[in-house]
Amino acid sequence: MNSKNYSPWQLWSLVLLRVAIGWHFLYEGISKLMNPDWSSLAYLMDSEGWFEGLFHSMAGNPSLLNVLDFLNIWGLILIGAGLILGMFTRIAAIAGMVLLAFYYLSHPPLVGATYLIPSEGSYLWVNKNLIELITLWVILLFPTWNTVGIDRFIFNKYRN
Amino acid sequence: MSEKSQNDPGSSMKRRDLLKGFATLPVVGAFAYGAWRKRRQDHLRNHRLIRELNMSTGDLEYKRYAHDGDAIRLGIIGYGIRGTQLMKAAGFVQPETIRDWKESAEKDSRDTRYEEFLGQDDLNVVVNGVCDLFDVHAERAISAASNVGREGPGGSMEKTPKRYRNYRELLADKDIDAVIIATPDHWHANMAIDAARAGKHIYVEKGLACTAEEVFAIRDAVRESGVIFQLGHQGRQTESYIKAKEAVDKNLLGKINLIEVCTNRNSPNGAWVYDIHPDGNSRTIDWKQFEEPCETKHPFSAERFFRWRCWWDYGTGLSGDLLTHEYDAINQILGMGIPESAISSGGVYFFEQPDHYVNEVREVPDIWNATFEYPHLNFALLYSATLANNRDRGKVIMGHDGSMELGNSLRIYACPESTRYREKIESGLIQPDLPIYTYIPGRKNVDGVTTPTEQYFADRGLLYTYRGGRRVDTTHLHIAEWLEGIRQGKQPSCNIDQAFEEGITAAMATMAYREGRKVYWDREKQQVV
Known part of the structure; x- marks a missing residue:
């Protein structure tokens, strides 16, 4: 679908959704960057479900943990900035979905799973990570960056 | 529209292009402003609080004890x-x-x-x-x-x-x-x-x-x-106790009036009903020598040998084994020494069935409470123990201005009715339901604003197990x-003077239970009466 076919309301509501998700990613990344004590260790150790062994072993390897922390922080920041500015948006949306899939799979809200990290709501199978992931999919399938976003210059430059 | 743009449709397109392309750029500005304000506010609050409390920041150095020279x-x-x-x-x-x-x-x-x-x-x-x-x-x-x-x-x-x-x-x-x-x-x-x-x-x-x-x-x-x-x-050797002493010395708690310490265990092992080694018998154990200091002699008993803490002939139960740890932790922080009086009570209330034992039911209590009075210091120390429930009750030092919760980590809360913190509570700098000071060993920084999640993990020893500062066995350090x-x-650090205070205090509590009376320490004559 081409964003030129959207009505202005459709276009700007999609942009708003994109920017809001970008804001969330960016602040998650920035707040971790600003906290010198932050580490994904506790989160990974708290994993349950299908892949808990994998996530626990990530936590058990200090050098891997450092790499993961770095990738997570800068991944969140770049994805967030990309979604807000509409810059390399397609890549940002896909990377965001991958990150959210990791979060979801490490802490799936299964029947019987209990997590130490307190959750702020009540979830069964579907949680906010999954919803944000699906929303990013929608963002990906309904492009707005060719109209509102820096991608307009990067990818549309020679199109007209 | 200006005349120029009317005559130049390309320029108008370009401007619209630019406006739309960069339409979300102000969002980045708003974000940067918001993030800066939030960070500044957190920083100011933390900084003001730490300055107000005058506590040192950062972890203790991992001090290596000297081991040079001859073995x-x-x-x-x-x-x-x-x-x-x-x-x-x-x-x-x-x-x-x-x-x-x-x-x-x-x-x-x-x-x-x-x-x-x-x-x-x-x-x-x-x-x-x-x-x-x-x-x-x-x-x-x-x-x-x-x-x-x-x-x-x-x-x-x-x-x-x-x-x-x-x-x-x-x-x-x-x-x-x-x-x-x-x-x-x-x-x-x-x-x-x-x-x-x-x-x-x-x-x-x-x-x-x-x-x-x-x-x-x-x-x-x-x-x-x-x-x-x-x-x-x-x-x-526990870091948090050393930090706790600093907090008390800097009067963060105000006038201390009550200290509560506890033991909570819930297993036969925790109640000293240990396994009896299958090879333990009168040929492999020198029983005669084992009971040499005892006034009353008993025939050989593997049960008494391996589970000795359950009988008065060989130990003093909760008093010598577990009260002493709690007492010494507090004595290390407050240096209060021997109490003026001790009372205690309890009984064998859970491990009272013969099927817990081979031949003999224990003598020492499994539920036991002791109170120590320090009138010269205007406070009391309570010890409460159960060997049949392991709900963690922690250690709490209570003062007029604040309470300190002590474990591997340390948290200080301002008391809502505190005199010292009244203005800060009213101004919102201090919230009584959040700690004013948190110390978690292994973290690089100490702060006044710690998330509940971090505390949760610290208490379970998960936060600093695999990374950064190494985990060291306190017994090794001792x-x-x-x-x-x-x-x-x-x-x-736990020299004969400290040991003397521990030993007399525990002996007073044991006497109070066994003799069913209040036991006093005569400070002048240095006597238990």
Whole structure:
């Protein structure tokens, strides 16, 4: 679908959704960057479900943990900035979905799973990570960056 | 529209292009402004609070105790559960245990016992003599002491220590400089006194002794001999207690009026109903020597030998075993010494059924509470223990201005009715339901604003297990401190004066229970009455 076919309301509501998700990613990344004590260790150790062994072993390897922390922080920041500015948006949306899939799979809200990290709501199978992931999919399938976003210059430059 | 743009449709397109392309750019500006304000506010609050409290920030340095010069030659008296742990802390573990640790670590990467043991400092000691009345324990002690390479079975075993069947022979050995005593409590006094007279430095497990008379006798002997003495309260090495002392010294709690300490356990093992070793019998155990200090003699009993803490002949139950740890932690922080009076009560309320035992039901209580009064300091200390429920009640020091919760981590909360913090509470700088000060060992910074999640993990030991600051065994540090004291001729942190206060306080609580009365300490005459 081409964003030129959207009505202005459709276009700007999609942009708003994109920017809001970008804001969330960016602040998650920035707040971790600003906290010198932050580490994904506790989160990974708290994993349950299908892949808990994998996530626990990530936590058990200090050098891997450092790499993961770095990738997570800068991944969140770049994805967030990309979604807000509409810059390399397609890549940002896909990377965001991958990150959210990791979060979801490490802490799936299964029947019987209990997590130490307190959750702020009540979830069964579907949680906010999954919803944000699906929303990013929608963002990906309904492009707005060719109209509102820096991608307009990067990818549309020679199109007209 | 300007004239120019009317005449130049390309320029208008370009401007619209630019406007739309960069339409979300102001969002980045708004974000940057919001993030900066939030960070500044958190920083200011934290900074103001820390400055207000005047507490030091940052972790304690990992201080390595000196272990230079000649090797110190140790003798080990008692190689049961605690003796094994002390030998490990000194650097000696049986090859079979090393093998088990290695196998377990291969199955579960979170099991770091082997890795941690290998990382433990070499304290430059040798074990030249061991003594245990049970043959199996004695053989194990020899095997651990010989395992200088810290290897599994088949490794190089050398420097086999001599086995002594009586501790007095071990004390007569000229190739022994210092002894670690980890026997049942009824032997502590005789052994410590004899060791002091033989000029051997002493590390003795808590509780120091069973009666006040024994405590006086040990103090006299240690003082006369001048040997380096350490009582086995490894909590002296716990970082959070050292920080707690700083907080109390800086009067963060205001006038302290009540201290609550607890023990909560819920298993036969925790209640000292230990397994009886299948090879423990009258041929492998020197029973006669075991009950030598006892007034009442009993026929051989493997149950009494292995579960000695359950009978008054050999120990003082909760008082000597667990009250002493809690008391020493608080004494380390407040330095309050011996109370003016002690009362205590309790009973055998859970492990009262004969089917918990082989032949005899225990004598010492499994539910026991004691109150210590300090009228000269205007506060009371409560100790409450159950061996049949392990709900964690923690340690709390309560003052007019705040409360301190103590464990591996430390949290201080302002009291809503505090005088000192009233203005700050009213201005919103301090929220009584959030800690004004948090200390979690292993974190790089101390702050006034810590998320509940972090506290949750810290208390479960998850936050700093695998990364950054290494985790060290406090018993290892406690032994290392004692050895440094021997090398440098200085008394360590839990020296004979601290031990004396612990011993008298515990003896007073035991007397109060057994004699059913209030027991007093006459500070002038230095007497228990």
